Amino acid sequence: MRIILILFFISFLSYSQNCNETLTGSVVDFHDGSPLSGAVLIVAGIEKFAQTDLDGNFSIENLCEGTYTLQVSHPECDTKAIQFSIPYNGTLSIRLEHHLEELDQVTVKGSAAIDYVATQLENRIEKDEIDNLSYASLGDALKTLSGVSSLNTGSTVVKPVIQGLHSSRVLIMNNGVRMQDQEWGVEHAPNVDLNTAGSISVIKGASALQYGGDAVGGIVLVEPQRIIRKDSLFGNTVLTGSTNGRGGTLTTSITKTKESGWYGTLQGTLKRFGDFETPDYVLSNTGMFEKAASFRFGLNKFTYGFEGYYSFFNSETGILRASHLGNAQDLFSALNSDTPLVINDFTYSIENPKQEVSHHLAKAKFFKRISNFGKLEMQYDFQFNNRLEFDIRRGGRGDKAAVDLELTTHTFSTDLSYDANSKFKANGGLLFRYQNNFANPETGVRRLIPDYDKYDLGIYALGKYVLNDQWTLEGGFRYDYNHLDANKFYRKSLWESRGYDIDFPEIIVEDFGTQLLTNPTFDFHNFSGTLGFSYAISEDYELLSNYSLATRAPNPSELFSEGLHHSAARIEIGDLRFNQEVAHKVSIALSKTTGKFRFTVNPFLNSINDFLLIEPSGVEQTIRGNFQVWEYKQTDAYLLGFDLDAKINLTEQFDYSTKFSFVKGYDREENKPLISIPPANLSNVVQYKNERLNNLKLGLESNYVFRQNEFPDTNFEVFLPISETTEIFDLSTPPDAYHLINLNADADFKVFGETDLSLGLTVNNLLNTSYRDYLNRLRFFADDLGRNIVLRLKINY
């Protein structure tokens, strides 16, 4: 046996003396097979090397027989090692991962952003700015972008408004998962910790159809930090302290990456504030306590990979005590008082009324790159949202939630993309979603949102064609099917007064005396689409134009509401007969992207058929007194406006930027303005920057919010028995315009090794101006926040 082995070895040695072999081959791009010139090939151990020619071909001569390792490198690619044996039959074809910047999760910090859509404007907030805003909410951060405003309930419940639209019309994608966090309610803020984001993008329209077809307002994309494939361990901690609210934020994250592609990130945030203050008084019971953590891990090989992600978000938010009302009389007293009717000393404790929301999000994603084709992605995600609302209640029930809703969502989605052709790219996919809402009956309060099961099916296809250097065309369509099956209790009187007894007698399941159990089911077929082009006018100017069709099925709140909304002291009534709203949006964006002076102007027109809105319809007498009744209705509406961004580099160190947003909303059927449309907003910033002086940045911002002069008359008259008078309730007149000055200062310091320390100071509302904002639902009761000085400390390591 041994002899045979030795013989074999000898023969092998003698055989390997043949050193006249030649290896020929080519190096091509993995994606589209295009040749890569200038790639360097080194045969390890024998100091032989070669370079590819213009056609990507190479040849290495005078190789002895045997097995070798070949190292292939290219300036724009990751280095690759390949084993081969001589003699080699045929030519060796080597595929390299080219154009790094276009690939998922391998982008180098600071490089060009990925375009989610090519023909609709996308605004972006980068990591540095997110760190600067770590004490704020997602809505506050988005507000820094032109065309984005916010709908507030106080200062801690902040919902993004994109070009005049919000709630169910704004889709929020959190690390590739569509947030299902009861976004229908105007006082339900997104359950996303801003600090989990590596970047945040806003697409002001429905054109990114892979995420959904119902983004009548737009899409917010919260993306995690990109992972680079190298051996590294890094982290970041941000600590802030604010004078207003006398609290702060601590957020920290640590990431480990391996060259093999493995990575993991652990992140956590704590946010704690006491009562916030206006220039003149304490906003009693407006404190908040937020806890969030996330864990992400995965493998990011070039040809395949996966990611697991889990995040937890919990926030306890006090609602201004003075906004809790019993009836119209209480509302009248509150409206006619210049200051809130309850002002207590500052405290950190959060009493009723308050909200406590928990959100769990878990996802598993898998991807596989397909040579000469593109990429296949599959994802399963799970979300559990529990919303508790605590009210001021009698008989010691204050500890028991008045609203307790559990929303559970499972989604399976898949996306297949084609990118093998440099001119034509396409993707398509499928989505299945199951959602269950459970309203806990232990509350002792009638269910605000009924128990339901919902099934969604979505299918889409998108394509992008680069015609030439100047023109790119983009188009896509999407179909969504929604099936909703609810168990809803109706009070008999309402059942009859809405005419449901005539239209829907067949859905009654059981008669409980004063209440009826019904089983409403809905099937919605939604079509959406997009068509657009981008045109490079010259080296400096670019024009984007896009048409998008969005279809949104009515949400549970619009279908099923029927009851008292405490914080608004009004009765809200939905309707089972609603159909989908259909929006046609045309937007154009003209940009000058280079030079000392840069700008973008983005006019848009959004025409919405069967637009769902809520407006006052009458007054109802109850044992608690009189209440105004607000009913949802459908109308045809349009929104039009424009956003403007401009920046001038005055000198090397100074630059000046300005943002202006204007939107107008109209009810076409009744010929009157829409309610709650953000007023025009102008922001001017002068910034000084000196990279040699510890990267010092000083910024001064002037933010002028105009008065909204176009609003519907929603005033109403109610008879007040105590004074025996009929009073007019002015709920429509918007507050006056206001002007805020904000200050910002940042500097970086090298501490030791790779640790960077950055110190920042922000002063919001520097002049301590008293103001009220039209889109703050608590503007009827109290002023907005006074001066806030925030000290920020950031450590990168």
Next chain:
Amino acid sequence: MKNLKFLALFFTATLFLTSCSSDDDNEPINEEEVITTVNVALTGGSTPITLTFRQLDESAAPTIIVSGDFDPNTTYTGSITVLNELENPADNITLEIEEEDDEHQFFYQVGAGLNISNLTYLDFDGNGNPLGLRFSFDTGEASSGNFTITLRHEPNKDASGVSDGQIANAGGETDIEVTFPLVIQ
């Protein structure tokens, strides 16, 4: 393969987490705090009088009953009972109000034209502030007008005039606000 195993494990784990969803509960919720009925028993005149305000369904019109006319120039003593009649047997909310007497106060408003005066609280909380489940008033000459009873939750009983029955500075939330058309003859 190892990765796939890991992925499978992750899936299984999440499924476990989610499969224990709550049972659907198809029982109607009768609001615990709802007040459906306010009864006021008034004695002192030739016949006892009962005022009733009943609303079992908030979106339906309430039933308001005044059992008779008041005698002129008479002192009446009133006693308020508050019920939730959606419960069976009816939940006596008067007891909850008595228990939390420092957080509640009734107010009475005499409308234009009605000759009622000298409204007096007959019961008080632990701090000696009025509660108002029991009260008295004097009728004057023959007249008619509205009589409104308000119950405030968490009023500021120390505010000026509140302990004398003036509602203006009371604040708090309204739990009950009912109006009865009274006749004195």
